[in-house]
Amino acid sequence: xxxxxxxxxxxxxxxxxxxxxxxxxxxxxxxxxxxxxxxxxxxxxxxxxxxxxxxxxxxxxxxxxxxxxxxxxxxxxxxxxxxxxxxxxxxxxxxxxxxxxxxxxxxxxxxxxxxxxxxxxxxxxxxxxxxxxxxxxxxxxxxxxxxxxxxxxxxxxxxxxxxxxxxxxxxxxxxxxxxxxxxxxxxxxxxxxxxxxxxxxxxxxxxxxxxxxxxxxxxxxxxxxxxxxxxxxxxxxxxxxxxxxxxxxxxxxxxxxxxxxxxxxxxxxxxxxxxxxxxxxxxxxxxxxxxxxxxxxxxxxxxxxxxxxx
Amino acid sequence: xxxxxxxxxxxxxxxxxxxxxxxxxxxxxxxxxxxxxxxxxxxxxxxxxxxxxxxxxxxxxxxxxxxxxxxxxxxxxxxxxxxxxxxxxxxxxxxxxxxxxxxxxxxxxxxxxxxxxxxxxxxxxxxxxxxxxxxxxxxxxxxxxxxxxxxxxxxxxxxxxxxxxxxxxxxxxxxxxxxxxxxxxxxxxxxxxxxxxxxxxxxxxxxxxxxxxxxxxxxxxxxxxxxxxxxxxxxxxxxxxxxxxxxxxxxxxxxxxx
Numbered sequence: 001x002x003x004x005x006x007x008x009x010x011x012x013x014x015x016x017x018x019x020x021x022x023x024x025x026x027x028x029x030x031x032x033x034x035x036x037x038x039x040x041x042x043x044x045x046x047x048x049x050x051x052x053x054x055x056x057x058x059x060x061x062x063x064x065x066x067x068x069x070x071x072x073x074x075x076x077x078x079x080x081x082x083x084x085x086x087x088x089x090x091x092x093x094x095x096x097x098x099x100x101x102x103x104x105x106x107x108x109x110x111x112x113x114x115x116x117x118x119x120x121x122x123x124x125x126x127x128x129x130x131x132x133x134x135x136x137x138x139x140x141x142x143x144x145x146x147x148x149x150x151x152x153x154x155x156x157x158x159x160x161x162x163x164x165x166x167x168x169x170x171x172x173x174x175x176x177x178x179x180x181x182x183x184x185x186x187x188x189x190x191x192x193x194x195x196x197x198x199x200x201x202x203x204x205x206x207x208x209x210x211x212x213x214x215x216x217x218x219x220x221x222x223x224x225x226x227x228x229x230x231x232x233x234x235x236x237x238x239x240x241x242x243x244x245x246x247x248x249x250x251x252x253x254x255x256x257x258x259x260x261x262x263x264x265x266x267x268x269x270x271x272x273x274x275x276x277x278x279x280x281x282x283x284x285x286x287x288x289x290x291x292x293x294x295x296x297x298x299x300x301x302x303x304x305x306x307x308x309x310x
Numbered sequence: 311x312x313x314x315x316x317x318x319x320x321x322x323x324x325x326x327x328x329x330x331x332x333x334x335x336x337x338x339x340x341x342x343x344x345x346x347x348x349x350x351x352x353x354x355x356x357x358x359x360x361x362x363x364x365x366x367x368x369x370x371x372x373x374x375x376x377x378x379x380x381x382x383x384x385x386x387x388x389x390x391x392x393x394x395x396x397x398x399x400x401x402x403x404x405x406x407x408x409x410x411x412x413x414x415x416x417x418x419x420x421x422x423x424x425x426x427x428x429x430x431x432x433x434x435x436x437x438x439x440x441x442x443x444x445x446x447x448x449x450x451x452x453x454x455x456x457x458x459x460x461x462x463x464x465x466x467x468x469x470x471x472x473x474x475x476x477x478x479x480x481x482x483x484x485x486x487x488x489x490x491x492x493x494x495x496x497x498x499x500x501x502x503x504x505x506x507x508x509x510x511x512x513x514x515x516x517x518x519x520x521x522x523x524x525x526x527x528x529x530x531x532x533x534x535x536x537x538x539x540x541x542x543x544x545x546x547x548x549x550x551x552x553x554x555x556x557x558x559x560x561x562x563x564x565x566x567x568x
Contacts, residue, residue: 026527026563033533045527045563053561057345057353058390060521062311072526077564201314202349202388268525271538 002286003293004279006040008237008260009160009186011121013095015040015279016250016294020241020264021099021124021164022046026077028088034267035094038275042094043262044086046101046126048135049111051078056208061197063218068265069195071131071212074101079114086118097162101126101135105152116157123159125149127175128166128191130213136191137166143178150182160185162239167219168194172226173233180234188239188262189230190223216265217243224256231257231299245269247281254294255301312392314349317385318365324443327371327413328381329359330389334366338394340401340421341514341542344368345522347390348383352376355519357417357491357541358394359446361424369416369445395522396541399512401425403486407509408434408455409476409500411492415445417514417541418491426453433479434458437472437492441465473499485509494555494568501545511545517558528559 004015018041024030025045034042054075061069076082079100089096098120102108112123127140127149140146146163154161163179165172167190176187192213197206205211223242230238240258244250245266253261266274282294291297313334321329330346338344338361346368347353354376360367372378383389399421406425408418415436422432432455438444439462450457459467460475468475473496476488480503490500491514504511517529517536529536532551534543548554557565 023525024527024530026559027530029533030527030530030535051560051562051564054520056351057520058347060523060525062523068523068525070521070525072520075520075526075528075562077562081564199314199349199390202390204349206312208352265525268521268523271524 002283002291004283006259006295008239009122009162011041011095011160013040013260016254016260017275017278018043018097018239018260018262019267020262021126022072023264023267026085028085031085031089031096032092032094033272034275035089035092037272038279040095040260041097041121042089043097043124044082044099045076046074046099046129047076047079047082047111047115048074048101049079049107051081052076058207061206061212063216065217065269067214067216067218068268069197069207069212069214070192071207071209073209074129074132074135079111083118086120090119096120097122097124099124099126099164101129101132103134103139105149108149109152109156112153112157112161116159120159122162122185123153123157124162124164124188125153126164128164130166130168130192130194131209131211137168141166141169143174146175147178147182150179150184154183162186162188164188164191166191167222167226167242173229176230176234180236184236186237186239187230187234188241189226190219190242193219193222215242217245219243220249224252227253227256227258231302244278247278247283247285250278250282251285251297254297255299257299257302259295259298312390314388314390317383317387317389319385320383323369323445326443327369327445329367329369330380330383331360331365331367332389332391333364334391335364336394338366339398340424341398341417342394342396343541344391344393344395345519348376348379349388349390351379353390355522355537357514359416359420361420369413371413393522395537397539399489399542401428401430404430405484405486406430406432407476407479407485407488408432409472409488409490409492410434410445411437411472411496412439412443413445414491414514418489419446419449421489422450422455423453426455432456433483435460435472435475435479437461437475439463472496473503476500477503480504480507480509487512490514498555501548504545512542513545513548515541515543518561528561528563530559
């Protein structure tokens with residue numbers, strides 16, 4: 001049996017599959033449920049300074065099993081109320097990573113401090129939500145912003161800091177390098193891709209917010225390319241996200257350079273059983289390929305590409 | 311899965327509730343719900359109140375801003391529908407007691423209809439705040455169900471809560487199952503009344519919902535999600551949920567006391 005245990009951003013994980021931020025995670029019981037179902041760790045919903053209702057519905061559009069478009073608008077109970085949900089998840093023994101979003105570096109630092117008090121194992125900074133005015137990509141979409149925010153946070157807290165960066169750029173590598181300079185312990189890539197859906201009968205966008213973010217199997221090749229590029233630019237670990245639906249998808253990400261993985265949309269399509277299935281598939285795939293430890297496969301595909309005939 | 315349809319008919323059921331009928335393909339089962347979208351407004355979850363034939367329906371009580379605006383929808387207006395979502399009532403029991411509080415009748419009536427068509431006997435404890443708010447009384451009667459009415463103000467039937475009628479029926483008659491929908495405090499009392507008789511109870515639950523797909527967590531109910539694991543829950547599942555009858559979540563995900 002291949003060893004799926006990894007160490008990422010200083011956090012030991014029993015397997016690489018983390019519940020992605022934004023899937024469940026409003027309630028501690030849901031986070032605990034993902035952990036009990038076999039997730040290697042769980043990332044909370046992105047939490048802000050104050051309660052936020054998010055956008056009105058419709059907030060979601062589905063594309064069979066290959067994609068999901070959403071603009072939830074960062075709904076969350078706020079940092080004051082949320083620690084009791086984390087407590088429930090920690091009580092179940094879960095490895096919990098706290099996701100936060102904010103409008104500027106100072107607010108990020110303040111929030112990060114409050115989140116760190118809850119005894120989460122690490123923080124993930126949401127620098128990449130594509131559809132929230134004044135947050136996400138709008139404040140963390142350039143290398144300079146990323147570096148400023150990550151530095152403000154890492155100066156304030158001791159827990160490892162993960163920067164979740166956007167794919168809506170032509171240079172994800174530069175964003176990752178900025179995160180590394182700022183002191184990030186890891187980067188996660190990618191968040192959703194900016195996208196829109198229109199109902200022709202109603203002659204209007206489907207989502208109340210118009211623009212949303214696309215996730216699911218459709219974006220896997222995009223995520224892989226970002227992880228590939230980032231791996232060549234930074235030495236901190238990468239958490240791969242985007243369309244992971246099978247053990248083979250997972251290994252693709254790992255060979256592209258990811259050390260841990262986030263699973264989101266597939267949890268929605270398949271339910272909680274996805275974590276057990278992915279773990280089993282990845283483990284037997286590694287056995288088949290004669291790879292004893294998942295960590296041995298990190299970035300493996302880069303070697304082949306440098307040893308090419310030309 | 312998502313379609314845009316023209317409303318074929320609207321029916322005012324009570325001063326606070328209106329039924330929208332619309333063509334919708336597929337074969338939803340009683341207990342299931344759809345997300346109904348008023349373009350330019352919100353999209354809200356609604357249990358189907360009509361599940362048979364090509365023209366389905368939902369019956370909506372004026373509660374929040376969106377459900378209030380539903381009351382002004384006219385035949386011909388376009389609405390978005392996605393679904394059906396969620397689980398359904400098990401229609402196999404032969405002797406069914408229905409306990410309905412207010413607009414709870416919306417989801418219980420189609421279930422009763424299908425059970426009657428399969429030959430089950432159905433008794434209905436139908437409660438509302440006042441006589442004019444009793445929903446689907448004639449519909450239950452015309453399907454051959456026995457209807458016992460109560461109103462909080464005594465303007466029709468027994469004066470008081472419908473749970474008193476339910477308690478009396480459970481005390482005096484044998485039932486194989488209880489189906490209930492209404493305020494959670496009411497449903498808790500129904501469960502308590504049925505427990506000593508060993509009659510299983512199924513509750514149709516309501517929570518704030520955004521995605522209806524098991525992603526957003528707005529409808530989290532203990533370890534369950536109302537959209538996927540419900541909306542119909544057996545009482546023994548709800549017994550493990552401290553939130554039942556005490557808390558729901560608002561649109562930001564905060565736990566709010568009922």
